[in-house]
Amino acid sequence: MILFINACVRKDSRTRRLADALLSEWNEPVTELRLADIDFPVTSEDYLSRRDRLTAAEKFSDPMFDWANQFAAADRIVIAAPHWDLSFPASLKQYIEHINVVGITFIYTPEGIPQGLCRAKELYYVSTAGGNYVPEEYGFGYVEALARNFYGIPVVKKIQAAGLDIDGADPEQILKETMEQIREEQNRQKGDADDVVCLADGAGSSV
Numbered sequence: 001m002i003l004f005i006n007a008c009v010r011k012d013s014r015t016r017r018l019a020d021a022l023l024s025e026w027n028e029p030v031t032e033l034r035l036a037d038i039d040f041p042v043t044s045e046d047y048l049s050r051r052d053r054l055t056a057a058e059k060f061s062d063p064m065f066d067w068a069n070q071f072a073a074a075d076r077i078v079i080a081a082p083h084w085d086l087s088f089p090a091s092l093k094q095y096i097e098h099i100n101v102v103g104i105t106f107i108y109t110p111e112g113i114p115q116g117l118c119r120a121k122e123l124y125y126v127s128t129a130g131g132n133y134v135p136e137e138y139g140f141g142y143v144e145a146l147a148r149n150f151y152g153i154p155v156v157k158k159i160q161a162a163g164l165d166i167d168g169a170d171p172e173q174i175l176k177e178t179m180e181q182i183r184e185e186q187n188r189q190k191g192d193a194d195d196v197v198c199l200a201d202g203a204g205s206s207v
């Protein structure tokens with residue numbers, strides 16, 4: 001199952017269009033979470049106390065952990081998030097607060113180092129930006145650090161179209177080029193996967 005975490009807000013979201021182009025490359029069922037429609041519980045002191053009690057008792061099937069369990073079980077993850085204020089919409093941070101559960105998406109070693117518990121081998125971060133100043137620290141870089149170092153997802157990829165709102169820019173052309181890159185990259189990967197199957201079958205080597 002592909003988990004599509006959709007943090008787009010606008011009806012005509014360009015980020016959403018890029019994510020759709022990516023998702024259409026795979027013939028797999030997609031479960032979409034539209035974050036703008038979710039009324040996330042506030043991570044208040046009461047909420048944290050209850051969560052601590054439940055995790056200490058290893059009651060991981062509590063509905064409080066539905067999002068975390070769903071994230072941990074996904075085969076592939078796609079996050080779509082527009083570049084907002086050097087980062088992403090706050091709903092994505094709220095979501096992250098709800099899936100970062102020790103014992104479900106990661107555990108800590110006795111030395112205090114996180115170890116991932118998630119099944120997915122691949123996470124895509126899809127984004128668009130109005131300008132061309134798009135530092136990675138608080139957007140893709142942050143999600144990548146979480147994916148690799150908390151969740152244990154080894155392959156983390158960024159798909160981004162920038163400069164869409166600059167005077168004189170042709171946003172449709174930029175989106176089109178980005179979609180072509182998505183197709184090319186996926187075709188390349190499918191080609192690589194075919195090579196692996198060939199080699200595994202002993203049917204010959206393409207190396």
Ligand SMILES: Cc1cc2nc3c(=O)[nH]c(=O)nc-3n(C[C@H](O)[C@H](O)[C@H](O)COP(=O)(O)O)c2cc1C
Pocket residue numbers: 008009010012013014015016082083084085086087128129130131132133164165
């Ligand atoms: C609240 C808000 C904050 C934004 N902050 C930035 C920003 O920091 N840097 C930037 O380049 N563009 C910024 N933009 C422009 C968006 O990144 C750009 O329009 C993007 O393509 C919107 O994605 P969407 O079409 O999926 O909604 C911002 C837009 C909004 C609405």
